[in-house]
Amino acid sequence: MAPLPEHVLIRPLGSADIDQVVRLESYTLPSNERAGREKMRYRLHAAPELCSGMFVRVPTKKGRCSKRDGPRSPRSRSSDSSASNTSTASSSSKKLIAFVVATKCAGEYLTDDALAIPDIDRIGYRKPNEVNEQRGHVETGNTIAIDSICVDPEYQGMKLGTTLLRDFVQRMSTQSVAGRVALLARDDMVPFYENLGFYDAGPSNVKFGGGGWHNLWMSLEDGEIDD
Numbered sequence: 304m305a306p307l308p309e310h311v312l313i314r315p316l317g318s319a320d321i322d323q324v325v326r327l328e329s330y331t332l333p334s335n336e337r338a339g340r341e342k343m344r345y346r347l348h349a350a351p352e353l354c355s356g357m358f359v360r361v362p363t364k365k366g367r368c369s370k371r372d373g374p375r376s377p378r379s380r381s382s383d384s385s386a387s388n389t390s391t392a393s394s395s396s397k398k399l400i401a402f403v404v405a406t407k408c409a410g411e412y413l414t415d416d417a418l419a420i421p422d423i424d425r426i427g428y429r430k431p432n433e434v435n436e437q438r439g440h441v442e443t444g445n446t447i448a449i450d451s452i453c454v455d456p457e458y459q460g461m462k463l464g465t466t467l468l469r470d471f472v473q474r475m476s477t478q479s480v481a482g483r484v485a486l487l488a489r490d491d492m493v494p495f496y497e498n499l500g501f502y503d504a505g506p507s508n509v510k511f512g513g514g515g516w517h518n519l520w521m522s523l524e525d526g527e528i529d530d
C-alpha cells in the first residue's frame with residue numbers, strides 16, 4: 304500500500320470546516336453531483352459526528368510545518384484547550400484533502416428525501432408533516448447514509464479514500480451509531496466499495512445527479528470490516 308502523505312490527520316468535521324468542504328467538493332465532483340454549500344452546511348451542522356475529514360499540514364514559506372502544528376507545551380495546551388478541540392482552531396493551518404459526509408436516514412437505502420434539507424420553522428425546528436419527517440438527517444434512523452466521499456485529485460489513487468472510509472466504518476461500528484451504512488455509487492465505482500465490504504443491492508430510485516445509481520450497503524453489526 305502507498306504510504307500516507309506526511310502529517311496526515313483524520314478528525315470529525317464541523318460547521319467551521321464548511322469553506323474547505325465546499326471548495327474540495329467543487330473541484331472533485333461534476334456540478335450535477337455536488338451537494339453545494341447549503342446542503343453541506345446543513346449536514347455538517349445536523350450530524351458532525353457522522354462527518355470525517357483527512358487533513359495535511361500546510362508547510363510554511365520556509366518549507367517547514369507551521370509552529371502552531373508542532374507539539375504544544377503544557378502551558379499552551381491548558382490555555383487554549385477548548386479552542387484546540389474545535390474545528391476552527393485546527394482547520395486554519397491544515398488543508399482538507401479528503402472527506403466523508405453522512406447523515407442518518409429512516410429507510411435501508413438513500414432516497415431523494417434523505418438527500419434533501421427539511422423545511423425548518425422560524426425557530427429552527429423541523430416542520431412536522433409526514434414528508435418532512437423523512438427529509439435530511441433522521442436522528443432515530445438505523446442507516447448511516449454516506450452523502451458524499453471526495454479525495455483531492457492531487458491525492459487520488461494513494462489509498463486515502465480506502466483509508467478514510469475504513470476508519471469511518473470502524474468508528475461508526477465501535478460507537479454503535481446505527482446498524483448499517485448505505486451509499487450511492489455509479490457502475491464504475493461499485494468494485495471500489497465491494498472491495499471495502501459493501502454489497503451491491505442493485506439500482507436505486509434516486510433521481511439526484513440525473514439518477515443511474517446503485518444502492519450499496521454494509522452491516523455494522525457483523526463485527527468484521529474487510530481489509
Ligand SMILES: CC(C)(COP(=O)(O)OP(=O)(O)OC[C@H]1O[C@@H](n2cnc3c(N)ncnc32)[C@H](O)[C@@H]1OP(=O)(O)O)[C@@H](O)C(=O)NCCC(=O)NCCS
Pocket residue numbers: 331332452453454455458459460461462463464465466487488489491492495
Ligand atoms: C472515488 C474516490 C473517493 C477514491 O479515493 P482514492 O483515494 O482515489 O481511491 P484509492 O486509492 O483508495 O483506490 C482504491 C481502489 O479503487 C479504485 N478506484 C478509485 N477510484 C476509482 C474510480 N473513479 N473508478 C474506478 N475505480 C476506482 C482504485 O483504482 C483502487 O484500485 P486498486 O486497489 O486495484 O488499485 C476518489 O477517487 C474521488 O474522490 N473521486 C471523485 C469523487 C467521487 O467519484 N466520489 C465517489 C462518488 S460515489
